[in-house]
Amino acid sequence: MKRTLTRREMLRLMMAGGGAALLAACGSPAGQGSQETQATTAPAVVSQPGSKVKITYWGSFSGNLGEAEQAMVKSFNESQNEVEVEYQFQGSYEETAQKFTAALQANTTPDVILLSDVWWFGFYLAGAISALDDLAKQVNLDFADYEPVLLNEGVRKGVHYWIPFARSTPLFYYNKDIWAEAGLPDRAPETWAEFSEWVPKLVKSDGSRAAFGHPNGASYIAWLFQGVVWQFGGQYSLPDFTMTMTDPNTLRAAQFYQDTVVKDKWAVMSNNLNQDFLGGAIASMMASTGALAGIQSSATFPVGVGFLPRETNFGCPTGGAGLAVVSRSPAEKQLAAMKYIAFATSTVNAGVWARSTGYMPVRISTKQTPEMVEFFNQNPNFKTAVDQLPQTRAQDAARVFVRNGDQIIGKGLERIIVNGEAPSAVFAAVNDELAQGAQPILEDLKAREG
Amino acid sequence: MATYTPHQDYHPKTSRREHREWLLFVLFIGPNLFLFSVFTYWPLLYNAYLSMVRWDFLRPAMPFVGLQNYISAFSDPQFWNIIWQTATFTVWSVGLTLIIGLMLALLLNQPLQFRNTARAVVFAPVVISGAVVAVVWSYIFDPRYGLIDQLLGFFGLDSPNWLIDSFWAMPAVIIVYVWKNIGYAVVIYLAGLQNIPRELYDAARVDGAGAWDRFWHVTLPGLSPVAFFLSVTSILTCFQSFDIIRVLTNGGPASATTTLVFHLYELGFVSYDAGKAGVVAIVLFLIMLALTMIQIRYVERQVTYG
Numbered sequence: 238m239k240r241t242l243t244r245r246e247m248l249r250l251m252m253a254g255g256g257a258a259l260l261a262a263c264g265s266p267a268g269q270g271s272q273e274t275q276a277t278t279a280p281a282v283v284s285q286p287g288s289k290v291k292i293t294y295w296g297s298f299s300g301n302l303g304e305a306e307q308a309m310v311k312s313f314n315e316s317q318n319e320v321e322v323e324y325q326f327q328g329s330y331e332e333t334a335q336k337f338t339a340a341l342q343a344n345t346t347p348d349v350i351l352l353s354d355v356w357w358f359g360f361y362l363a364g365a366i367s368a369l370d371d372l373a374k375q376v377n378l379d380f381a382d383y384e385p386v387l388l389n390e391g392v393r394k395g396v397h398y399w400i401p402f403a404r405s406t407p408l409f410y411y412n413k414d415i416w417a418e419a420g421l422p423d424r425a426p427e428t429w430a431e432f433s434e435w436v437p438k439l440v441k442s443d444g445s446r447a448a449f450g451h452p453n454g455a456s457y458i459a460w461l462f463q464g465v466v467w468q469f470g471g472q473y474s475l476p477d478f479t480m481t482m483t484d485p486n487t488l489r490a491a492q493f494y495q496d497t498v499v500k501d502k503w504a505v506m507s508n509n510l511n512q513d514f515l516g517g518a519i520a521s522m523m524a525s526t527g528a529l530a531g532i533q534s535s536a537t538f539p540v541g542v543g544f545l546p547r548e549t550n551f552g553c554p555t556g557g558a559g560l561a562v563v564s565r566s567p568a569e570k571q572l573a574a575m576k577y578i579a580f581a582t583s584t585v586n587a588g589v590w591a592r593s594t595g596y597m598p599v600r601i602s603t604k605q606t607p608e609m610v611e612f613f614n615q616n617p618n619f620k621t622a623v624d625q626l627p628q629t630r631a632q633d634a635a636r637v638f639v640r641n642g643d644q645i646i647g648k649g650l651e652r653i654i655v656n657g658e659a660p661s662a663v664f665a666a667v668n669d670e671l672a673q674g675a676q677p678i679l680e681d682l683k684a685r686e687g
Numbered sequence: 688m689a690t691y692t693p694h695q696d697y698h699p700k701t702s703r704r705e706h707r708e709w710l711l712f713v714l715f716i717g718p719n720l721f722l723f724s725v726f727t728y729w730p731l732l733y734n735a736y737l738s739m740v741r742w743d744f745l746r747p748a749m750p751f752v753g754l755q756n757y758i759s760a761f762s763d764p765q766f767w768n769i770i771w772q773t774a775t776f777t778v779w780s781v782g783l784t785l786i787i788g789l790m791l792a793l794l795l796n797q798p799l800q801f802r803n804t805a806r807a808v809v810f811a812p813v814v815i816s817g818a819v820v821a822v823v824w825s826y827i828f829d830p831r832y833g834l835i836d837q838l839l840g841f842f843g844l845d846s847p848n849w850l851i852d853s854f855w856a857m858p859a860v861i862i863v864y865v866w867k868n869i870g871y872a873v874v875i876y877l878a879g880l881q882n883i884p885r886e887l888y889d890a891a892r893v894d895g896a897g898a899w900d901r902f903w904h905v906t907l908p909g910l911s912p913v914a915f916f917l918s919v920t921s922i923l924t925c926f927q928s929f930d931i932i933r934v935l936t937n938g939g940p941a942s943a944t945t946t947l948v949f950h951l952y953e954l955g956f957v958s959y960d961a962g963k964a965g966v967v968a969i970v971l972f973l974i975m976l977a978l979t980m981i982q983i984r985y986v987e988r989q990v991t992y993g
Contacts, residue, residue, distance in 0.1 A: 335956050338744050363745035444845070445831060453851075455937050506851050506940070508825070518831050640743065641958045651941035656853050677743065 289321045290573040292348035292566070296326055297333045297558065298403070301531045305593040312589075313580045320573040322349075330356060330558060341365055341565075348566040349574035353558045355636060355643045357391065357399040362681040366561040369397045372575035382584070382600050390631045391559055394686055398561060400578050401599040403527060403590070405557035406622050406629050407461050409546060410514060410532065411521040413539040415439060415446075425521075425543025429468070429493065432546055436503040439520040449497065449504040450519035451654060454647025456510060460556050461523045462650060463632050464545050466490045467552025473646065474635035478675045482635070482646075482668035483661065490548075491653055491660035499657045506654050526622035527557060529595025533618070542618045544625050553625060554632045557596060588612075597622050639674040646671070731972070738965030745959070756962040760970075765942070766950075770970075773926070773946040776861060781921040783865045785914060788872030793906075795873065796880045806877070810870035817867060817930030824863045825850065825935055853943040856936050860944050863931050868924070872917050879913030880906070919982050926975060947971050 298306045303326060310324040327333040330353035337360065340346045352360060360366045373380065380388060383401060391399025409425040416423060419438035426432035432449075439448035452458050466472060471487030474480045481487060497504035507513045514522050515535050523545060524532075533540050545553050560581065562574045580586060584602045588609045591598040603609055604623065613620040636642045649667035652658045738756055740749040760766050795806050812820060827834045828849035836846035849859040887905045896904065929948050932938060938945035938953065945953070947967060955964035 331957065338959065342744065359745065365745070453937075453939060455939070505848075508850050516832070644957060648939075648942060651939055655851060655940040655943075677741075677746075681746065 289319060290569055291321045291323060292570050292573045292577070294322050294324050294574075294577065295333055295337065295347040295350045296324060297328065297330050297351050297353070299326065301534070302403075302527065302594055305590060308593070309581050309586065309590060310577075312586075313577055316580065317576075320576050322577050334359075337365070344565075346563045346565050348563055348570045349577055350561055350563060351402065351558050352399065352561050354390070354556050354632065357559060357561055358638050359640055360561070361393060361398050362678065362685055364685075365564055366398055367564040367566075367571055369400065369562060369575065369578075372562065372572055373397065373579075375572060376575050376579045378575070378579045382602050383582070384597070384599055384601060384626065386626060386629060386631070387555060387559075387597070387599055390555065399559040400561070400582060401557075402560045402578075402582055403558045403594070403596045404555060404599055405525040405527040405596055406553055406555055406625055407464055407523045407545060408526050408529070408542045408621055408625070409521065409544065410524055411541045411543070412514065412517065412536075413541045415517070415520040415538075416541065419520075423541060425541065426546045429546045429548050433501075433503075436501075440503050446517065447503060447505040447519050448521065450510050450513055450522040451494070451498070451504060451506045451650075452510045452522075452524075453506055453508055454644060454651050456508075457556075457643065457647065458506075458650050459636055459643045459646035460554065460632075462490070462494065462646070463554045463636060464523070464552045465494065465548075467554075467630075468545070468548040468550055469493065469552075470549045473633035473642075474639075474671065474675075476634060478634050478638070478679055480635055480668045480671045480675070482649075482664040482671065486549075488660050488664060491650070491664060493548075494650065495653045495657065495660060498654050506651070525556060525595075527594055527596045529618060529622075530593060531595075533595075540618065542621045544621070544628075551628055553629045555626075555629050556632070591619070595619060595622070597626060634675075635671050638678055639671055640678065642671055642674060645674065734965050734968050736965075737961050738969050740962055740965075742961040743959045744961055752962065756966045760963060760966045769942070769945050769947060769950050772857065772944070775857060776864075776944075776946055777922060777925045779861045780864045780868075780925050781918060783861065784869050784872050784921055785917060787865065788869050788917070789876055789910070789914075791869065792873045792876030792880060793902075796877060806873070809873050812867045813870040815867070817928075818934045820863060820867050821931045821934035824859075824866075828859055850936055851940055853941055856940060856943045860932055860935060863935060864925070864928060867931065868921070872921070875913055875917055876910065879910045883909035915982075919979070922978060922982075923975060926971070926978075947974075 294310065296303075296306050307324055310322050314321055325347065327336050330351075333351065334353070334356040337346065337350060337352075341363070346365075350366075352366075357366065380397060384404075387401035387404045388397070391397060391401065411425060413423060416439075419435070421435055421438065426435060436448040440446060452461065463473065466487050469486045469490035471484045471490055472481050473487070474482075498506060505513075505519065507519070510519075510522055510524065511528060511532060513519045514524075515532065515537075517538070526542075529540075529542065545551070560578045562571050562578070564571075566574065581590070582599055584600050584606060587598045587600040587603045588606055590596060591603065591609070592612050598604055598609065604613075613623075631637075634642075636646060639645070645667055649663045652663045653660050739751060739753055741752050741756075742749040791809060795802060795809065799805070828846075830836055830846040830848045833846065835849075839846050847855040849855045883906065887909070888901055891901045891905050926946075927948055928946075929952065932944055932946060932949050933952075936944040938949045948971065951964055951967040951971065954960050954967060
């Protein structure tokens, strides 16, 4: 016999449905990472003997860099049977850090993560990334073979936390066709003064071509300006976190940047610097060595690169990203993550990565491998960054250790360059903001390192 | 909820019925209320709490700082600048959407050839993702090879450097926002136009009213409920718009296109300052609440319902 649904039953069903929907909704944020959630509370050994350890790797590269990164993961997975890395693209360096911050709250963290120069330190302070020395010993990783300038940036109190992987320096890029047309010597300018003499020959008076391009704040103008500040004898901050944005030499560098666009009008700021360079809208720029492979393969003209120009000094920062192991992962996964790091930065693979991207080989021994020697002979541009490396240094605390310091300085530079505001006033405000941002870092540092 | 008082005991029948009605009410409203509490009211309250702590999303400690976040926000000239920019963005975007939308709707209400195609074209941007729209427009705005530069070139004009110029970046964002959202206004206006009774036009014609008079005295009053609805929804969505700004200008250059919502994102997810982001969220919430109340109170009165 058929029976119609009573009102009460209907309501009961609705309640049940509402409850289910609610449960589903509650479950969704954690759903994706439920495995990891359990893993963090699980005992150290989670897999059966003989089975593969699966780990998650969060990376930040797209385009040709992303392809190279995925190729690295693929070749690791094919090289052995113990560990399987699942690669997950997370967006830019900033977006990766954002997602990692959220993942730490939601307990859905990856096992190995690519963190940029400005982000790893905050996660170190928060205890979110592991000390790597014991893990390195277990996989027989020799830290002595890493480029010391790059490796030491990731060391705190003698302990390694951040292993160099996609490490770069800025280079001076120039369009050789425009250079030849202007009758200039085929090299980067040695000083900014020399470049100032060259610019009238590079600029097109109808505004269709500038001699030089600056990136905007989001594209890390504060990283490139770091080198320029040093060239002018200034700095962003002292090692003890005293901010020096109003140092006369720092201001002199800012005034120079403003003049290039506002007064002398030979440079422009661009939202898409690489595209403008490739399209011939700018004749030269400073950009990461990591962009070299991509730019050379897209350019319709011969690309020249050189050391950054000098002013009173030479100045050039290191940059880019390194790999870290997430401290919440169980011991077995941490070890697996370390195996991947050792693989991706091995003598051979550091070379593979450097050749396919333009990033610097992070291992000393890589430079002597026959493949690398041959590659440098055929592509001298790729060697420029390696030659420049001994003269580079780690960046000032204001940009890399103060949270968001990079963007605070970058926005200040936008105001100076785009709005034409007085450098002294803008950098005074930036100085205050950085000093404020440094306070919690100093507290955390004291708590962490004593 | 009904409670038993001695008075109610004298009317047991009514009381039981009331009781049952209440139960039914709770059964119907309960699930929704519960979901709202968990996903809307609780975050709102939690945000109010966050606005009074200092927290960077990472440290375990969340020291309570009282109103300090509010004081530092309100004493920052940049904050007021951003409020002003948000107002500019909203007034221009909503105003242009309402006015141009009306003109387009009047045009598309005429018996023209290819009218349906034209309507579809006008509506198309509404269903395209804002991020995609912003990417396409970033090429259109390019001062060297963009479409706008080419168009201005016909008149011998130079394109401004839209997205890198603090003055032109906001107009650029407004143009894209209006282009993207105008189709929605047009569709709503068209529905409104079709609801105005023919007889009113006939009567007006008999009384000797010209096209302008008919528009002014029949069409416009007839459309006022629709315009009211549109102004409310447009202002609310405009205040919350994020995607186009994020992709087109990223709030720049030099923060020239940073609106409250974008500022909230920057403070929360770029600077990792939960406290200050909480303050902005509260301010945004109060502004939206106030706007809604004003609109309901004052605008509704002057609306002619057809």
